[in-house]
Amino acid sequence: MTELDKILQLLKKGDRRGLELLFNHFYKPLVFYAMNFLAQQEEAEDAVQEVFIKFWEGKRFHAIKNSLRPYLYQSVRNYCLNLLQGKKVVLTESIGSGMDMAENEYLDESEWNTRIDQxxxxxxxxxxxxxxxxKRIVLDGKRHKEVAEEFEISVTTVKTLLARALAVLRAELNEKTYSILLLFV
Incomplete structure (x- = not known):
């Protein structure tokens, strides 16, 4: 039984530890994913928190038969699109790429884990x-300026090194694995 299966079991029993474990496991990746749709990190954080609240209060976990991951990513995507529709925002290229990436959320658990390991x-x-x-920018979510100050280099150098890292990873990883990375960028 996987960790996500255990979390789902706890949720179905009404155990709040399940919600806590779910939050710890998915919050940051879902915020990064939401940022593909929303311009501000605060908006993305609010969207993900709202999805978690509705998920728990609506006891939506009872309807899940297989995996939590696709359900949560689809819920965040739908919530963000509804937010944008309410704001009457014109969707651009980033939403299209977000839609392409949504295919990755439907990988089974072992394939997802293999790709994350790669x-x-x-x-x-x-x-x-x-x-x-x-790592500081993509995984820790720090701003370019913060990282530049930490390493005592210019913001331009930070951007250049980040671009190089992405270029190397794009060349080294297959398209599906690289698109998972884009969920975090």
Missing amino acids: LYKAIDRLPDRTREIF
């Missing part, structure tokens, strides 16, 4: 400084 191994092979800057 992604982290490729990140670990980046040159030291490039890897650290990449």
Whole structure:
């Protein structure tokens, strides 16, 4: 039984620990995913929190038979699109790429984990400084300026190293695995 199966079991029993584990497992990746649709990180965070609240209060976990991952990503996507529709925002290219990436959320658990492992191994092979800057921005969610100050380099250098990291990862990873990375960028 996978960790996500255990979380789903706890949720179906009404155990709040299940919600806590679910939140810890999915919150950050879902926020990054929501940022493909929404311009502001705060909006993305609010959207994900709202999805979690509705998921728990509406006891929507009872309807899930297989995997939590596709359900949560689809819920976040729908919530974000509804928000944008309410604002009457004209959707651009980023939404199209977000739609393409949604296919990744339907990978089964073992394939998803395999791709995530490939992604982290490729990140670990980046040159030291490039890897650290990449991790600070993409995985830790820091701003370019914060990272530049931390490493005592210019913002331009941070952007250049990040672009290099993405280029190396794009060349090294297959398209589906690379598109998972785009959920976090």
